[in-house]
Amino acid sequence: MSTTEPVMVDERIKQETFIAQLMKRPELGAIAGVVLVTIFFLLTADEAMFTLQGFMNFMTPAAQLGILAIGASLLMIGGEFDLSLGSMVAFAGLFFAACVVNFGTSLFVAIPATLLFAALVGAVNGQIVLRTGLPSFIVTLAFLFILRGLSLVGLKLATGGSTQLRGVRQAVENDPLTGFFSGDAFAGFFVRLAEMGWIDTFKNGTPKVKGVPVEILWFVVLALLATYILLRTPAGNWIFASGGDANAASNSGVPVRKVKIALFMVTACCAALLAIIQVIDAGSTDARRGFQKEFEAIIAAVIGGCLLTGGYGSAIGAFFGATIFGMVVIGLTYTNFDQDWFQVFLGGMLLLAVLFNNMIRKRVTGER
Amino acid sequence: MTKPIIHMDKIEKHFGNVIALAGVSFDVTAGECHCLLGDNGAGKSTFIKTMSGVHKPTAGDILFEDKHMDFDSPRDAMEAGIATVYQDLAMIPLMSVTRNFFMGREPTKGRGLLKRFDAETASDICMEEMRKMGINLRGPDQAVGTLSGGERQTVAIARAVYFGAKVLILDEPTSALGVRQTSNVLATIDRVRDQGIGVVFITHNVRHALAVGDRFTVLNRGKTLGTAKKGDITPDELQDLMAGGQELAELESSLGGTI
Numbered sequence: 001m002s003t004t005e006p007v008m009v010d011e012r013i014k015q016e017t018f019i020a021q022l023m024k025r026p027e028l029g030a031i032a033g034v035v036l037v038t039i040f041f042l043l044t045a046d047e048a049m050f051t052l053q054g055f056m057n058f059m060t061p062a063a064q065l066g067i068l069a070i071g072a073s074l075l076m077i078g079g080e081f082d083l084s085l086g087s088m089v090a091f092a093g094l095f096f097a098a099c100v101v102n103f104g105t106s107l108f109v110a111i112p113a114t115l116l117f118a119a120l121v122g123a124v125n126g127q128i129v130l131r132t133g134l135p136s137f138i139v140t141l142a143f144l145f146i147l148r149g150l151s152l153v154g155l156k157l158a159t160g161g162s163t164q165l166r167g168v169r170q171a172v173e174n175d176p177l178t179g180f181f182s183g184d185a186f187a188g189f190f191v192r193l194a195e196m197g198w199i200d201t202f203k204n205g206t207p208k209v210k211g212v213p214v215e216i217l218w219f220v221v222l223a224l225l226a227t228y229i230l231l232r233t234p235a236g237n238w239i240f241a242s243g244g245d246a247n248a249a250s251n252s253g254v255p256v257r258k259v260k261i262a263l264f265m266v267t268a269c270c271a272a273l274l275a276i277i278q279v280i281d282a283g284s285t286d287a288r289r290g291f292q293k294e295f296e297a298i299i300a301a302v303i304g305g306c307l308l309t310g311g312y313g314s315a316i317g318a319f320f321g322a323t324i325f326g327m328v329v330i331g332l333t334y335t336n337f338d339q340d341w342f343q344v345f346l347g348g349m350l351l352l353a354v355l356f357n358n359m360i361r362k363r364v365t366g367e368r
Numbered sequence: 369m370t371k372p373i374i375h376m377d378k379i380e381k382h383f384g385n386v387i388a389l390a391g392v393s394f395d396v397t398a399g400e401c402h403c404l405l406g407d408n409g410a411g412k413s414t415f416i417k418t419m420s421g422v423h424k425p426t427a428g429d430i431l432f433e434d435k436h437m438d439f440d441s442p443r444d445a446m447e448a449g450i451a452t453v454y455q456d457l458a459m460i461p462l463m464s465v466t467r468n469f470f471m472g473r474e475p476t477k478g479r480g481l482l483k484r485f486d487a488e489t490a491s492d493i494c495m496e497e498m499r500k501m502g503i504n505l506r507g508p509d510q511a512v513g514t515l516s517g518g519e520r521q522t523v524a525i526a527r528a529v530y531f532g533a534k535v536l537i538l539d540e541p542t543s544a545l546g547v548r549q550t551s552n553v554l555a556t557i558d559r560v561r562d563q564g565i566g567v568v569f570i571t572h573n574v575r576h577a578l579a580v581g582d583r584f585t586v587l588n589r590g591k592t593l594g595t596a597k598k599g600d601i602t603p604d605e606l607q608d609l610m611a612g613g614q615e616l617a618e619l620e621s622s623l624g625g626t627i
Contacts, residue, residue, distance in 0.1 A: 232484045234474035237463075241471050244460035251458040253443060253472030311462045361462070 026305030027317030062326025071270030079243030079310030084143035089290025122268030169283030184211025226315035244311030406587035421445030451528035461513030518549025
């Protein structure tokens with residue numbers, strides 16, 4: 001054996017403070033962002049924003065974006081992009097609406113079929129990226145246009161010339177699955193709360209907030225599920241490894257190709273889920289659905305701590321990134337500011353987040 | 369002499385019309401460090417890639433524990449017990465040491481849908497294995513990026529040993545390291561050898577080879593120039609063999625004997 005026995009404590013290592021450890025979490029930037037934005041609106045916005053109703057108001061768009069952002073963040077951690085997300089929402093929306101309106105299928109058939117269809121398109125994206133070795137940025141940029149165009153063409157075919165397909169609401173009204181994808185959950189509970197006087201009611205006694213919009217529940221469940229997978233399953237380790245260094249990962253026995261293709265499929269399914277929720281909610285679908293959502297989803301993921309180069313990030317971060325988005329887009333309506341400041345804010349936030357994340361990464365890896 | 373774990377017999381490898389290996393024989397026994405030396409282009413890399421299943425030999429036999437082996441992929445060789453630590457290390461700087469250690473072979477607990485990554489067990493094993501190698505981590509979640517080059521080598525070696533390597537191939541593990549880190553890695557090689565693992569140590573630094581090697585094989589232009597035991601060869605002879613003797617002697621005199 002070697003001559004020296006290994007020492008148990010290295011005198012060169014300082015004890016880390018709790019704050020220093022916290023500083024290394026990828027989602028820290030997004031949480032700090034939520035705090036800042038909350039303070040900003042507490043100072044400037046009407047107090048109605050921070051009532052229960054206001055909360056549901058800003059969480060609804062946050063949740064809709066968040067469903068996409070969580071998929072996008074998983075894919076980014078896995079080292080790839082999907083710019084076709086927004087177009088995928090339109091395309092899956094068309095497929096779903098055509099199922100229920102043109103073919104008259106029940107949701108029991110239409111929803112699995114739509115998810116399966118989206119997964120297939122995601123798999124095609126992934127296969128092309130992996131087989132050609134082209135950057136996913138280029139391949140999915142192509143699909144951004146291809147899917148958007150197909151949605152337009154398909155809509156005209158399905159409707160006989162219009163770019164809007166109506167009649168979804170009537171088709172799904174009495175379907176037992178509708179409640180899982182639209183409207184408010186826990187309505188009975190909220191009525192009870194109103195009766196006990198714990199939440200605000202209208203004059204006739206019905207609660208002002210009827211329940212939790214289902215998309216918020218989907219958003220929370222997906223964020224928790226994605227976080228569990230990332231941090232507590234072998235698959236999560238494979239996602240980080242594939243994004244960190246695909247070559248090193250496959251040398252160590254990680255099935256990198258399978259991981260990446262699965263991630264493309266999951267991301268496309270997130271887009272399809274959002275499409276289903278939005279189409280049932282609106283009762284129709286059109287070709288502009290999901291327009292530019294891919295950028296917003298990627299921005300939310302980046303604010304949430306995902307590195308553009310992959311291998312680092314968190315789903316909880318994307319959750320808060322999307323929350324910031326919702327707070328700003330709705331919060332501005334509670335203030336005296338012009339709402340169009342929103343885009344300025346979004347761009348600024350992105351820039352700050354990337355700078356902040358680079359700093360964090362340097363702390364984690366100890367780059368000097 | 370004990371029986372070799374792996375015996376490579378008259379291995380030939382041709383790439384198109386290039387003969388990279390022209391009949392190289394090589395073996396490793398348990399608990400020895402067999403150094404493979406050679407200058408750039410001698411065929412060292414091709415040879416270890418053949419041994420670790422990346423390339424298939426054009427001709428020749430690979431006998432692993434007396435059985436004829438035909439590796440189709442690095443995965444096959446890994447499963448048989450041949451672990452290779454490449455220069456690029458197969459490590460991901462942004463991930464923690466534990467996650468790197470178990471990358472692709474994560475321990476799990478629970479069943480079915482509840483089957484999950486057993487983070488506690490993984491951390492404990494990783495801390496323990498690293499301590500055995502003389503590295504005290506700040507914590508199991510310390511990122512690999514914060515480790516020095518020598519420490520990274522040690523993580524990669526510890527990982528291979530933990531996962532049951534019988535033959536450990538090290539591809540120039542000391543080439544990019546400083547003096548102190550080099551001695552750490554050489555000490556690690558010594559520890560691994562004492563555990564009864566056959567080590568194949570590829571290097572072009574004669575001094576590093578002589579520090580830990582039991583036997584030395586020199587490759588030149590796809591052929592072996594012979595194998596020598598420790599004590600049967602002087603550093604100068606080894607150096608000359610590696611560089612093809614004659615030319616280096618001339619070069620050396622023109623440089624004043626400093627190489």
